[in-house]
Amino acid sequence: MTVGKNPVEYIQHHLQNWQVGQGLLAVNLDTVLFSLLCGGFFVVLAWWVGRRITAGRPGKLQNVLEATVAFVNQQVRDTFPARDPYIGPISLTVFLWVAMMNAMDLIPVDLIPRIAQWIGYYAFGLEMNRVYMHILPTADLDVPLALALSVFVLIIIYNIRSKGVGGYIKYFLTHPYGPKAAPFNLMMSLLEELAKPLSLALRLWGNMFAGELIFMLIALFGFSLWVSPGQVMLGWAWSWFETLVILLQAFIFMLLTIVYLAMAAEKKHH
Amino acid sequence: MSINLTLIFEILAFLAFVYSFKRFLWKPIIGALEAREKTIADGLAAAEKGRNDLEQAEARAEQALAEARRQAGEIVEHANRRAAKLIEEARNAADLERIRAAERAQAEIDQASRQAREVLRGRLAQIAAEAAGKILEREIDPEMHVGVIEKMATEL
Numbered sequence: 001m002t003v004g005k006n007p008v009e010y011i012q013h014h015l016q017n018w019q020v021g022q023g024l025l026a027v028n029l030d031t032v033l034f035s036l037l038c039g040g041f042f043v044v045l046a047w048w049v050g051r052r053i054t055a056g057r058p059g060k061l062q063n064v065l066e067a068t069v070a071f072v073n074q075q076v077r078d079t080f081p082a083r084d085p086y087i088g089p090i091s092l093t094v095f096l097w098v099a100m101m102n103a104m105d106l107i108p109v110d111l112i113p114r115i116a117q118w119i120g121y122y123a124f125g126l127e128m129n130r131v132y133m134h135i136l137p138t139a140d141l142d143v144p145l146a147l148a149l150s151v152f153v154l155i156i157i158y159n160i161r162s163k164g165v166g167g168y169i170k171y172f173l174t175h176p177y178g179p180k181a182a183p184f185n186l187m188m189s190l191l192e193e194l195a196k197p198l199s200l201a202l203r204l205w206g207n208m209f210a211g212e213l214i215f216m217l218i219a220l221f222g223f224s225l226w227v228s229p230g231q232v233m234l235g236w237a238w239s240w241f242e243t244l245v246i247l248l249q250a251f252i253f254m255l256l257t258i259v260y261l262a263m264a265a266e267k268k269h270h
Numbered sequence: 271m272s273i274n275l276t277l278i279f280e281i282l283a284f285l286a287f288v289y290s291f292k293r294f295l296w297k298p299i300i301g302a303l304e305a306r307e308k309t310i311a312d313g314l315a316a317a318e319k320g321r322n323d324l325e326q327a328e329a330r331a332e333q334a335l336a337e338a339r340r341q342a343g344e345i346v347e348h349a350n351r352r353a354a355k356l357i358e359e360a361r362n363a364a365d366l367e368r369i370r371a372a373e374r375a376q377a378e379i380d381q382a383s384r385q386a387r388e389v390l391r392g393r394l395a396q397i398a399a400e401a402a403g404k405i406l407e408r409e410i411d412p413e414m415h416v417g418v419i420e421k422m423a424t425e426l
């Protein structure tokens with residue numbers, strides 16, 4: 001931590017995004033930058049491997065990618081009722097992108113913000129405390145919500161594609177208590193449908209936000225040389241635990257996406 | 271912690287990544303996986319077919335071998351029968367020949383004995399005539415008495 005700053009200021013500073021613009025029209029540049037880097041990493045990796053992809057004897061990197069793709073494909077096949085050219089790539093993108101963005105949590109919390117502060121100070125003459133860099137995109141509610149809303153729109157599209165507009169409206173009016181309770185059904189179904197993206201977004205965001213906060217608290221723990229070994233131990237242990245959370249949250253987001261879209265793609269609702 | 275324009279950018283990023291991942295990651299990898307699966311399936315099918323062919327060929331060979339064995343048995347049996355027949359024929363021919371030879375010998379013997387008898391008869395007539403001449407002390411004119419001698423000779 002920056003010596004002489006109080007813990008609340010330290011944490012608030014860490015959670016502040018690098019922004020341009022004001023209010024609703026503001027853009028969190030650090031979130032956009034790191035989310036694009038995380039996704040772009042896989043595009044470059046796929047391009048690199050794809051140049052000499054082979055069905056015969058795959059290389060190590062191709063093997064890893066094949067295992068990942070096959071794993072996602074298996075999840076899709078187990079859950080999704082029909083063959084669909086988009087569900088697989090959507091699930092793969094959700095899983096890999098979210099996992100990679102989550103993995104930014106494992107980079108020491110002070111490392112990149114500090115480098116950004118130095119660059120801001122020495123290259124642009126900015127005041128160090130006014131340079132903000134929040135590198136964990138999934139702890140910025142915009143990203144989980146963007147993913148969840150995209151899934152929400154996909155749910156509507158898949159519903160309309162499988163049931164038709166009339167069938168979809170009918171589903172809202174007759175589910176779950178039959179045609180006699182139509183207004184009540186409409187309310188329940190709307191709640192149910194809205195709960196899907198909200199729970200998706202908030203689950204991921206809450207987990208990553210809380211995990212990052214623990215790292216910040218551990219970083220605050222280094223107030224004396226005597227407790228430094230304890231701080232290192234804590235950071236080490238929490239990194240392992242977070243690794244599980246990172247993969248688990250990415251997996252859950254992917255699996256729920258598949259499940260929601262599978263429900264939407266079914267002809268008849270049960 | 272508030273929502274702002276970043277949301278829109280991230281939605282666009284998500285769509286772009288779905289497209290890119292589908293194009294660069296999903297399609298090539300799934301293609302490679304399916305191609306490999308097909309290769310393996312084809313290989314297994316070919317192995318299965320090869321095994322079937324081998325079994326069929328073995329059955330055919332077995333059949334041909336049995337057929338050949340049966341034919342060989344037939345040929346040997348045929349040859350045996352033929353040999354027995356030849357021996358029989360040879361034996362019959364030899365028997366016939368033996369009988370014929372015996373008959374021939376008998377005929378020769380008969381003829382020789384007849385000739386001997388003729389010669390003997392001739393000599394006897396002569397001897398008898400000479401003896402009678404001596405007894406009678408005079409020449410018997412064979413021309414005179416040829417009738418008598420002839421008569422006697424036939425009585426011998």
